[in-house]
Amino acid sequence: MTWDTSVARIPADVEQADKILGSFSARQxxxxxxxxLLLYSAYMAVGEQVSLIVCAVVALPIAVVGILLAIGQHDGVSLDRYLLAAVRHQQSPKHLVSMPEDIPMPPTWIAATAGPQPAPLKLPARGVAGDGLIDLGPDGVAAxxxxxxxxxALRTPDEQDALVAVFGRWLNSLSGPAQILVRAERVDLSDTxxxxxxxxxxxxxxALAGAALEHSAFLADLSACHDLLRRQVLLIIREPVVGTNGRDAAAARALRRLDEASRVLGACGLTARLLDARAVGGLLASCFDPSAPALPEEEIALPGEVITRGEPW
Structure with a gap:
């Protein structure tokens, strides 16, 4: 058996489109x-009735627009996709409410200027179950x-190779979609x-009291002068729902895959803690306002819980 040892170049941008002809992709x-083809068809249709100079004057802006759409970029996004997203944003409703059903019309007795009709806010997450799994609707469940x-960096080369080998073993064992999310969130030191x-x-x-007060003053000054952040590493396992009773089966598969990942990654010294319903609810709530401090888990109501005031009426 002979092995092919040819070298293939892989770009740093793995999402870069394949080059079909020269430096142009299939989309370009x-x-x-x-x-x-549009300019040629137009010339063949009216070329005999219109002079060549007029055809060139009309065709030049169209050709320039086509070239710009093909090779132009805006913030790393191709110009045609950017303009398509701008048109889609312009035509989409701007007033969204979290209602699964259609928005009813306001009553006729309200004497107000008619404005744009709100539309339902469609989120990928339909809700959080009691076991902490996220219901993604037709896309399945996520743990x-x-x-x-x-x-x-502080490990020896042999230890680094061992960590990479264990991580590669986990990647090779994946049987479904998985995501590693590294997010930064603000740290509130007021309680500390x-x-x-x-x-x-x-x-x-x-002396101990003085040292404790000095340390609290240092933390207060640090919190006032800097934006304190902490990194959070999340592992998300998603499983599709198949069949009428597929939700329970998908939840079992997601939890089993997460348990397997925890055992394999444990060889690297990593620990994976499954988030419960309150923690997942707080995580999703913080994603809507990343700059705000995370809500305490005890202040987040579970699905179906009755929200009451913390003080008597």
Missing amino acids: LAILGGTG VAEVSTVSF IGALEDNARRLPHP
Whole structure:
């Protein structure tokens, strides 16, 4: 048996389109070819009745637009896709409400200027079940786990090779969609500072109390002068729903795959903790406002819970 040892270049941008002819992709060739075919068809239709100079004047802006659409980019997005997204955004409703059904019309007795009709807000997540799994509707269910981290740079070369081998073993064992999400969220030190100040008064020695108060003052100054962030690594396992009773089977498969990932990644010193319903609800809520501090889990109501006031009426 002979092995093919030819070298293939892989671009750093793995989402880069394949080059079909020269430096042009199939999409670019389609735009350029469509523009050329349009101009040629128009010339063949009216070329005998219109002078060549007039045809050139009319065809030049169309050709320039076609070339710009083919090779132009805006913030890394091709110009044709950017313009298509702009048109789609312009035509889409701007007032969205979280209602699964159609929005009813306002009553006729309201004397108000008629405005744009709100539309339902369609989110990929339909809800969070009691076991912490996210209901994705026709896309299945998703299980979310928070994964710890290891210091790769402080390991020896042999330890680094072992970590990469274990991680590669987990990647090769994947039997369905999986996502590794690294997100940053704000850190609120107000509770920690308050606890330090309260405990400092009960310390047995004045030097310990002074050190605790100095540390609380340092944390307060640090929180006031800097935007404190912490990184959170999440592992999301998704399983499709198949059949009438497919939701329970998909949930079982997702939990089983997450347990297998936890066992394999445990060889790297990583621990995966499955998020419960409150933690997943807080995670989804924080995604709507990433700049705000995360909500405490005890302040997040589970599906079906009755929300009451914290003080008597």
